[in-house]
Amino acid sequence: MTDTTATGRNQVDAFAIFARFAPLIFLVVLMAVFWALNPRFVLPLNLFNIMLQVSIYGLLAIGMTFVILTAGIDLSIGSLLAMSGLVAAAVSKGGLSNRFTVGEGADAMSNPWYLAALAAIGVGVVAGFLQGTAITRLKVPPFVVTLGGMSVFRGAALLFADGGPISGFDRDFVWWGQARIGGQVPVPVIIFLVFAVLAHIVLRYTRYGRQVYAVGGNPEAARLSGLNVRAVTTSVYVIMGFFCGLGAFVLSARLNSAEAIAGMGYELTVIASVVIGGTSLFGGSGTIFGTVVGTILIGVLLNGLQLNNVSSYVQQIIIGLIIVLAVAFDTFAKSRRRTG
Amino acid sequence: MNEPLLRMAGISKSFPGVQALSDVTLAVAPGEIHALLGENGAGKSTLLKILAGAQPPDEGTITFAGEAVTFESPHAAQLKGIVTIYQEFTLAPNMTICENVFIGREPGSRLFVNWRRMAEETRALTRRLGLDADPMTMVRELSVAEQQLVEIARALSMKSRLIVMDEPTSALSQAEVEKLFRIVRDLRAEGISIIFVTHRLEEVIEICDGYTVLRDGRFVATGRVADTDVDGIIRMMVGREVNALFHHREDVTAGEVALAVEGISRRGSSKDPSATVLADVSFAVRRGEILGIAGLVGAGRTEVARAIFGADPFDSGRIVIEGQPVRITSPQAAIRHGIGLVPEDRKQQALFLSLAIRMNLSMASLDRLSRWGLFVSEARENALVEEYRKALSIRMAGPEQIVANLSGGNQQKVVLARWLALQPKVLIVDEPTRGIDIGAKVDVHNLLFEMARSGIAVIAISSELPEVLAVSDRIVTMREGRVTGEIARNDATEEKLMAMMTLARAA
Numbered sequence: 001m002t003d004t005t006a007t008g009r010n011q012v013d014a015f016a017i018f019a020r021f022a023p024l025i026f027l028v029v030l031m032a033v034f035w036a037l038n039p040r041f042v043l044p045l046n047l048f049n050i051m052l053q054v055s056i057y058g059l060l061a062i063g064m065t066f067v068i069l070t071a072g073i074d075l076s077i078g079s080l081l082a083m084s085g086l087v088a089a090a091v092s093k094g095g096l097s098n099r100f101t102v103g104e105g106a107d108a109m110s111n112p113w114y115l116a117a118l119a120a121i122g123v124g125v126v127a128g129f130l131q132g133t134a135i136t137r138l139k140v141p142p143f144v145v146t147l148g149g150m151s152v153f154r155g156a157a158l159l160f161a162d163g164g165p166i167s168g169f170d171r172d173f174v175w176w177g178q179a180r181i182g183g184q185v186p187v188p189v190i191i192f193l194v195f196a197v198l199a200h201i202v203l204r205y206t207r208y209g210r211q212v213y214a215v216g217g218n219p220e221a222a223r224l225s226g227l228n229v230r231a232v233t234t235s236v237y238v239i240m241g242f243f244c245g246l247g248a249f250v251l252s253a254r255l256n257s258a259e260a261i262a263g264m265g266y267e268l269t270v271i272a273s274v275v276i277g278g279t280s281l282f283g284g285s286g287t288i289f290g291t292v293v294g295t296i297l298i299g300v301l302l303n304g305l306q307l308n309n310v311s312s313y314v315q316q317i318i319i320g321l322i323i324v325l326a327v328a329f330d331t332f333a334k335s336r337r338r339t340g
Numbered sequence: 341m342n343e344p345l346l347r348m349a350g351i352s353k354s355f356p357g358v359q360a361l362s363d364v365t366l367a368v369a370p371g372e373i374h375a376l377l378g379e380n381g382a383g384k385s386t387l388l389k390i391l392a393g394a395q396p397p398d399e400g401t402i403t404f405a406g407e408a409v410t411f412e413s414p415h416a417a418q419l420k421g422i423v424t425i426y427q428e429f430t431l432a433p434n435m436t437i438c439e440n441v442f443i444g445r446e447p448g449s450r451l452f453v454n455w456r457r458m459a460e461e462t463r464a465l466t467r468r469l470g471l472d473a474d475p476m477t478m479v480r481e482l483s484v485a486e487q488q489l490v491e492i493a494r495a496l497s498m499k500s501r502l503i504v505m506d507e508p509t510s511a512l513s514q515a516e517v518e519k520l521f522r523i524v525r526d527l528r529a530e531g532i533s534i535i536f537v538t539h540r541l542e543e544v545i546e547i548c549d550g551y552t553v554l555r556d557g558r559f560v561a562t563g564r565v566a567d568t569d570v571d572g573i574i575r576m577m578v579g580r581e582v583n584a585l586f587h588h589r590e591d592v593t594a595g596e597v598a599l600a601v602e603g604i605s606r607r608g609s610s611k612d613p614s615a616t617v618l619a620d621v622s623f624a625v626r627r628g629e630i631l632g633i634a635g636l637v638g639a640g641r642t643e644v645a646r647a648i649f650g651a652d653p654f655d656s657g658r659i660v661i662e663g664q665p666v667r668i669t670s671p672q673a674a675i676r677h678g679i680g681l682v683p684e685d686r687k688q689q690a691l692f693l694s695l696a697i698r699m700n701l702s703m704a705s706l707d708r709l710s711r712w713g714l715f716v717s718e719a720r721e722n723a724l725v726e727e728y729r730k731a732l733s734i735r736m737a738g739p740e741q742i743v744a745n746l747s748g749g750n751q752q753k754v755v756l757a758r759w760l761a762l763q764p765k766v767l768i769v770d771e772p773t774r775g776i777d778i779g780a781k782v783d784v785h786n787l788l789f790e791m792a793r794s795g796i797a798v799i800a801i802s803s804e805l806p807e808v809l810a811v812s813d814r815i816v817t818m819r820e821g822r823v824t825g826e827i828a829r830n831d832a833t834e835e836k837l838m839a840m841m842t843l844a845r846a847a
């Protein structure tokens with residue numbers, strides 16, 4: 001008894017290898033092209049700026065990777081980012097009443113930065129838990145729950161701040177967004193990379209990470225293997241909420257301001273980053289490494305287009321097309337695996 | 341044999357790294373029921389996909405009804421009169437029978453569907469197949485057997501001259517199989533040819549006229565079924581003698597009662613809230629014993645297994661493990677009490693197809709394999725995979741191989757290994773050999789014997805009576821959610837079991 005399907009031993013599938021490293025190859029090619037078009041592109045300053053630009057997207061994309069690994073989606077992240085940012089800002093300023101006080105006097109009445117950070121993350125985690133619970137208990141699809149959340153959180157943010165911005169935080173707060181270690185490396189970039197490494201460890205080496213893949217790969221089989229599918233599913237939205245809160249804190253610090261219309265359209269860029277990085281929208285396969293590459297790829301693309309004076313309208317069109325192409329590629333790779 | 345209706349000659353096809361078919365020949369006469377045989381991975385599916393126009397061959401020719409043909413698409417093959425009915429049906433569950441039959445070819449004008457004509461023509465077709473259902477019935481309301489008839493009706497409506505049936509009986513009960521065979525014979529009488537793919541060789545002897553055997557992507561033999569027998573076919577398929585197919589194990593004296601089910605009842609399924617799913621089901625299984633549960637599809641076999649395992653709730657009754665009544669409300673609780681379940685549908689309910697063998701095998705034992713309950717130890721996982729690769733002779737490239745790329749038999753061994761790794765007190769196996777080849781079936785049977793010998797109480801559920809008879813020490817029969825009888829293996833025959841499963845309130 002021999003079966004041809006089990007003899008994958010000597011099988012060198014060039015396409016499979018290509019599919020695995022496609023995002024990285026694409027990134028390198030893209031950088032080479034932009035370099036050729038504009039030598040300024042590869043200056044360290046510009047490269048760090050790109051990383052700074054993508055760091056918020058990157059934090060959100062880490063959370064989104066967990067969500068998409070379970071075959072879920074979260075469309076509410078932009079709104080939640082705005083709401084968490086406003087709460088962080090209000091906490092930092094010791095209330096909404098002194099929202100516009102800027103300068104020396106402002107520091108006196110402010111709360112320390114870590115309370116602001118905790119508040120932002122707290123808001124994100126609670127919102128994520130509520131959405132996760134709605135998905136698992138009320139059995140409403142993630143797309144619908146988070147589409148609702150997108151509207152609810154945006155409305156709540158506008159209501160909370162009465163539509164206006166909250167600006168001018170103390171120096172310790174702003175440090176998290178604007179400081180550069182050694183005068184070069186922006187703090188948000190370091191935060192992004194540290195959490196990427198942590199998330200990689202969680203997904204690759206922990207029981208919990210394994211359960212995320214299992215629930216995304218086959219929820220029924222996961223349940224019959226004794227996994228708590230509900231808890232795992234809820235948890236990924238909590239993690240997403242955590243990263244919304246963290247991202248909101250860093251973004252507010254970087255801009256020295258928070259406003260209710262922050263984060264508009266972020267969901268699209270973030271989902272694109274994750275999908276480009278090779279995480280399957282059907283769940284069960286993908287890596288944080290891929291997401292980091294995908295995020296940088298999007299950042300490089302947008303930066304390169306900007307440097308070459310391509311309008312932001314065209315950039316939007318390109319991002320939309322990229323999502324569709326990335327998913328088409330994923331589907332194609334899958335169908336090949338099945339017949340091959 | 342006169343001029344064949346279909347002749348595929350010199351067909352070769354390779355995928356990256358795999359030569360799926362090399363120089364394969366298949367000939368089918370008009371009005372012939374032809375069995376295409378071979379173990380999983382022998383190349384049957386690939387050959388059928390080429391015939392259906394779903395994949396082009398690398399080499400070879402297809403002659404159909406006297407003319408050379410090439411199919412660029414399944415549609416092209418259908419236009420010529422070749423229709424394939426796949427194991428997983430391609431019906432739209434939320435559409436009516438007649439819409440499904442005429443999908444894409446609705447009668448009527450360019451713009452509007454002529455519903456009356458569509459319904460009438462559908463009714464004529466389904467009557468011919470003995471399906472007495474309103475053409476406006478939604479397909480989701482039909483049983484699996486009835487859905488299959490809709491598939492056949494669709495094939496007939498396309499004026500097909502050759503119908504390919506891929507494992508048509510795997511999901512059917514005995515009575516439904518008989519009915520299907522009558523229909524297939526009627527089609528043959530009308531001059532329609534049928535290619536029949538099945539793992540149940542008795543069916544080949546019963547219904548088929550000719551056969552073709554493939555092995556490892558190569559043509560092995562073709563001939564008349566009348567000139568051979570089951571053993572002969574098995575020899576051709578595996579290339580060696582297999583006489584262990586109906587091998588019993590030695591008589592055993594079982595130990596203490598490991599699990600007792602007492603009066604479990606459940607009303608209401610997802611389809612029908614007032615249906616009786618389980619009614620006062622009671623039985624017990626002892627340590628070291630294999631208890632077979634036999635019954636037709638829908639008799640409640642799978643339902644009782646899922647109830648014991650906490651996968652579905654039940655209304656009344658209780659489960660007793662080693663003398664202690666226990667409350668099991670989730671699979672997690674069942675696992676804590678030492679119960680394992682190998683579910684009936686490997687791909688839908690057991691495997692994580694996108695994940696590696698290592699992760700599939702360790703999924704239920706992550707507790708034991710983790711350091712500080714947090715980090716999964718890959719070294720321990722790999723040791724576990726190696727242990728079961730040897731013990732179960734799983735054929736695989738390595739622990740990182742994606743489980744989807746294994747053959748059905750090896751996939752099933754991975755699932756069994758997942759549960760063995762937990763060292764359960766009670767293991768329920770639901771259709772443990774469905775859709776796997778004969779060599780692997782024998783392996784799985786031996787594995788069940790091995791488990792029982794090690795003291796596990798095994799509950800084995802199977803639609804195939806020879807299998808129930810082969811593996812069980814004792815057999816409980818079920819019908820319409822009730823236990824209808826119990827019989828020791830040595831007293832049981834297929835006829836007796838069939839009577840206990842089908843006669844109303846037999847016991």
